[in-house]
Amino acid sequence: xxxxxxxxxxxxxxxxxxxxxxxxxxxxxxxxxxxxxxxxxxxxxxxxxxxxxxxxxxxxxxxxxxxxxxxxxxxxxxxxxxxxxxxxxxxxxxxxxxxxxxxxxxxxxxxxxxxxxxxxxxxxxxxxxxxxxxxxxxxxxxxxxxxxxxxxxxxxxxxxxxxxxxxxxxxxxxxxxxxxxxxxxxxxxxxxxxxxxxxxxxxxxxxxxxxxxxxxxxxxxxxxxxxxxxxxxxxxxxxxxxxxxxxxxxxxxxxxxxxxxxxxxxxxxxxxxxxxxxxxxxxxxxxxxxxxxxxxxxxxxxxxxxxxxxxxxxxxxxxxxxxxxxxxxxxxxxxxxxxxxxxxxxxxxxxxxxxxxxxxxxxxxxxxxxxxxxxxxxxxxxxxxxxxx
Amino acid sequence: xxxxxxxxxxxxxxxxxxxxxxxxxxxxxxxxxxxxxxxxxxxxxxxxxxxxxxxxxxxxxxxxxxxxxxxxxxxxxxxxxxxxxxxxxxxxxxxxxxxxxxxxxxxxxxxxxxxxxxxxxxxxxxxxxxxxxxxxxxxxxxxxxxxxxxxxxxxxxxxxxxxxxxxxxxxxxxxxxxxxxxxxxxxxxxxxxxxxxxxxxxxxxxxxxxxxxxxxxxxxxxxxxxxxxxxxxxxxxxxxxxxxxxxxxxxxxxxxxxxxxxxxxxxxxxxxxxxxxxxxxxxxxxxxxxxxxxxxxxxxxxxxxxxxxxxxxxxxxxxxxxxxxxxxxxxxxxxxxxxxxxxxxxxxxxxxxxxxxxxxxxxxxxxxxxxxxxxxxxxxxxxxxxxxxxxxxxxxxxxxxxxxxxxxxxxxxxxxxxxxxxxxxxxxxxxxxxxxxxxxxxxxxxxxxxxxxxxxxxxxxxxxxxxxxxxxxxxxxxxxxxxxxxxxxxxxxxxxxxxxxxxxxxxxxxxxxxxxxx
Numbered sequence: 046x047x048x049x050x051x052x053x054x055x056x057x058x059x060x061x062x063x064x065x066x067x068x069x070x071x072x073x074x075x076x077x078x079x080x081x082x083x084x085x086x087x088x089x090x091x092x093x094x095x096x097x098x099x100x101x102x103x104x105x106x107x108x109x110x111x112x113x114x115x116x117x118x119x120x121x122x123x124x125x126x127x128x129x130x131x132x133x134x135x136x137x138x139x140x141x142x143x144x145x146x147x148x149x150x151x152x153x154x155x156x157x158x159x160x161x162x163x164x165x166x167x168x169x170x171x172x173x174x175x176x177x178x179x180x181x182x183x184x185x186x187x188x189x190x191x192x193x194x195x196x197x198x199x200x201x202x203x204x205x206x207x208x209x210x211x212x213x214x215x216x217x218x219x220x221x222x223x224x225x226x227x228x229x230x231x232x233x234x235x236x237x238x239x240x241x242x243x244x245x246x247x248x249x250x251x252x253x254x255x256x257x258x259x260x261x262x263x264x265x266x267x268x269x270x271x272x273x274x275x276x277x278x279x280x281x282x283x284x285x286x287x288x289x290x291x292x293x294x295x296x297x298x299x300x301x302x303x304x305x306x307x308x309x310x311x312x313x314x315x316x317x318x319x320x321x322x323x324x325x326x327x328x329x330x331x332x333x334x335x336x337x338x339x340x341x342x343x344x345x346x347x348x349x350x351x352x353x354x355x356x357x358x359x360x361x362x363x364x365x366x367x368x369x370x371x372x373x374x375x376x377x378x379x380x381x382x383x384x385x386x387x388x389x390x391x392x393x394x395x396x397x398x399x400x401x402x403x404x405x406x407x408x409x410x411x412x413x414x415x416x417x418x419x420x421x422x423x424x425x426x427x428x429x430x431x432x433x434x
Numbered sequence: 435x436x437x438x439x440x441x442x443x444x445x446x447x448x449x450x451x452x453x454x455x456x457x458x459x460x461x462x463x464x465x466x467x468x469x470x471x472x473x474x475x476x477x478x479x480x481x482x483x484x485x486x487x488x489x490x491x492x493x494x495x496x497x498x499x500x501x502x503x504x505x506x507x508x509x510x511x512x513x514x515x516x517x518x519x520x521x522x523x524x525x526x527x528x529x530x531x532x533x534x535x536x537x538x539x540x541x542x543x544x545x546x547x548x549x550x551x552x553x554x555x556x557x558x559x560x561x562x563x564x565x566x567x568x569x570x571x572x573x574x575x576x577x578x579x580x581x582x583x584x585x586x587x588x589x590x591x592x593x594x595x596x597x598x599x600x601x602x603x604x605x606x607x608x609x610x611x612x613x614x615x616x617x618x619x620x621x622x623x624x625x626x627x628x629x630x631x632x633x634x635x636x637x638x639x640x641x642x643x644x645x646x647x648x649x650x651x652x653x654x655x656x657x658x659x660x661x662x663x664x665x666x667x668x669x670x671x672x673x674x675x676x677x678x679x680x681x682x683x684x685x686x687x688x689x690x691x692x693x694x695x696x697x698x699x700x701x702x703x704x705x706x707x708x709x710x711x712x713x714x715x716x717x718x719x720x721x722x723x724x725x726x727x728x729x730x731x732x733x734x735x736x737x738x739x740x741x742x743x744x745x746x747x748x749x750x751x752x753x754x755x756x757x758x759x760x761x762x763x764x765x766x767x768x769x770x771x772x773x774x775x776x777x778x779x780x781x782x783x784x785x786x787x788x789x790x791x792x793x794x795x796x797x798x799x800x801x802x803x804x805x806x807x808x809x810x811x812x813x814x815x816x817x818x819x820x821x822x823x824x825x826x827x828x829x830x831x832x833x834x835x836x837x838x839x840x841x842x843x844x845x846x847x848x849x850x851x852x853x854x855x856x857x858x859x860x861x862x863x864x865x866x867x868x869x870x871x872x873x874x875x876x877x878x879x880x881x882x883x884x885x886x887x888x889x890x891x892x893x894x895x896x897x898x899x900x901x902x903x904x905x906x907x908x909x910x911x912x913x914x915x916x917x918x919x920x921x922x923x924x925x926x927x928x929x930x931x932x933x934x935x936x937x938x939x940x941x942x943x944x945x946x947x948x949x950x951x952x
Contacts, residue, residue: 253450254486261486261490265458265491265563266563305446378527379526395526396490
């Protein structure tokens with residue numbers, strides 16, 4: 046059970062947010078519903094592992110981020126600062142504070158965290174960094190979660206982004222939910238380059254189960270040998286009606302290519318109705334020692350910016366074979382793997398495939414303290430592969 | 435840092451939670467119809483598969499005396515693991531897992547049975563690509579260990595250099611459940627039996643306490659933080675208390691417990707492991723043998739008790755009738771299958787000293803018992819008092835660092851603070867860290883973690899031969915005093931639901947200290 050004190054966030058003077066937060070903690074410790082057995086005050090356990098700053102322009106986006114952060118509290122107690130940034134032209138500036146407590150269960154103490162909401166628009170936008178910076182908890186990591194395209198052009202919003210990123214240890218985005226995923230990722234990567242934790246992308250996190258099942262499928266010796274002879278890779282991703290690039294599928298290809306030491310053939314990429322086709326070449330400096338340099342791999346992406354739904358990897362040579370991995374429905378929890386040898390009957394088996402929700406995705410990013418090299422390499426390859434990115 | 439065997443690491447694994455996936459293997463469980471298989475082993479193996487931490491080709495051959503088909507075995511295991519309310523996804527995953535479950539019926543002394551195990555192994559290797567890799571799991575009563583190991587050797591099921599494949603040799607490991615003997619002589623005999631057939635590097639003696647996060651965190655806490663280790667010695671630490679308390683009674687284990695008692699059931703294994711981790715010197719590397727070298731030195735440093743010293747350092751007790759959680763419970767002697775005049779101790783409190791430079795003069799108080807007020811396992815490190823009592827009003831409680839092993843894994847530090855007000859009133863306060871509230875993600879259970887480590891060939895969290903034998907050597911005088919003195923020492927009875935007999939309190943209070951109130 047979540048207990049929020051006060052019941053809805055209380056408006057406060059932006060110059061006195063810290064004082065109001067402290068006052069709220071005192072009020073919370075006197076609330077009867079937080080008393081221990083027999084009505085005696087048991088005290089509140091205030092745990093803070095980091096500061097999480099979430100920024101969005103749109104109210105519904107901020108509401109979604111708020112919901113995720115609140116559900117994250119039991120796993121990552123933190124001070125959260127939610128900033129609604131410049132949705133309107135008015136020079137509004139407001140602040141609200143609240144303390145929310147997760148109910149004590151199974152003998153665990155009740156965990157309480159504070160939440161600060163800021164809304165700023167128009168000329169007040171420029172004041173946001175000056176308000177947020179003193180609120181960061183000293184000596185603990187700061188994660189900045191930008192809920193939409195990170196503003197890069199000149200202007201007040203871009204200035205806010207620049208200041209907040211500079212004060213953070215890590216920038217988190219979700220490229221699949223942005224209007225221009227590749228542009229957003231590239232811009233965010235540049236912005237986050239100096240940070241100790243670098244850039245994180247929840248879309249990259251959504252690929253982790255795919256990376257797991259592909260790695261697992263190609264671990265037995267005969268399958269591992271196929272990796273050296275891959276000639277064709279096809280990735281299907283769900284269409285969402287959006288015209289945006291199929292970012293999840295692209296990053297999956299970028300990961301596979303970077304891990305197997307493929308290079309994109311310049312000028313080979315072409316867009317066609319419903320997909321992207323590109324040619325890669327084994328560079329010979331592969332992580333996979335049996336790769337033959339110079340051979341090409343044909344890569345095809347079908348579908349839109351939605352989640353990856355199927356991956357087909359086909360090897361040539363004297364013993365050709367294909368592995369087809371197909372995800373069931375989102376909540377099925379497994380992937381069907383079919384191995385189609387050149388000769389003989391196909392073999393099928395099932396591999397667990399847990400689709401993480403946004404809370405699990407964000408928690409996984411908060412677990413890490415160093416930049417994601419895998420994402421950086423994959424993104425680098427994708428940017429070279431896709432024209433116009 | 436983990437010990438990495440020379441197995442190939444997939445280039446696709448970088449950045450994933452498992453840097454290395456175990457190679458496909460067959461787990462052969464001797465005692466497959468027993469409680470351990472149903473409650474711990476099969477759920478652990480299934481969870482590892484469900485979490486994608488072992489390859490789907492991993493297979494299990496259950497070996498036991500009851501007649502059963504593969505299908506019956508699969509159905510029983512499905513009932514044990516999934517229960518009646520499994521989701522369709524779980525059922526689909528189980529189907530894949532269950533394809534790798536097989537059953538061989540045999541008496542453990544019957545060579546023919548081992549031939550059937552061998553034929554099944556060869557078939558599984560052929561059909562499922564398990565490559566000759568084996569884990570033999572001895573989940574039977576300990577009296578069968580010798581027979582099983584001997585027959586494994588005789589039946590050609592342990593061929594150390596067989597089957598070169600892709601330039602790699604298949605691996606073979608054996609997991610042995612406690613008890614590892616019941617005294618020095620039987621432990622040495624068991625080890626000799628195992629080592630006639632296996633090498634020590636193939637033997638994984640499992641103590642599930644070592645699979646718990648907090649137990650592993652003792653090492654991280656001590657050796658990854660700079661502020662505590664300089665204080666971790668006789669200059670700053672007054673004493674250490676280790677408590678392993680159970681609220682349950684003997685339940686359905688009376689047959690075993692009557693011959694074991696608390697020393698063999700808890701102290702020789704779990705408590706010795708906790709003692710070694712809290713007292714060991716830093717290893718030169720976090721590698722299996724380096725860690726275990728330091729652990730065994732702790733047990734060697736423990737002062738052996740002469741027969742005359744035992745009564746002053748050890749208190750045994752047995753629970754009588756009482757109440758736990760508001761419910762009346764019988765005494766030990768009233769439990770089913772317990773002898774009316776049983777002298778089996780269900781409680782022990784003892785004081786140990788480690789004769790080395792770090793710990794000279796620091797007492798380690800150990801207590802463990804059944805039918806205590808609550809289930810709790812804790813290591814408490816009590817620091818010395820501040821040298822000068824500057825403040826006169828209120829608590830002077832010394833700093834105390836507590837590792838809570840179960841049920842709520844975590845670490846807390848007690849210090850003294852000023853209570854708000856115009857007067858200088860001091861109060862002890864706790865600063866706590868709990869795993870459940872601080873870290874995200876699904877933790878592996880102890881059995882899951884240890885099974886995975888065994889498949890990966892990492893022995894760090896398993897007990898080595900010399901650790902086992904040294905622990906028995908340390909405790910043998912205590913057992914001898916209790917079991918062979920004439921007349922027998924007095925058995926102290928304590929009421930179920932209390933913290934042991936009054937003599938246990940005297941043991942520590944005559945040193946000017948107190949047991950922690952838990």
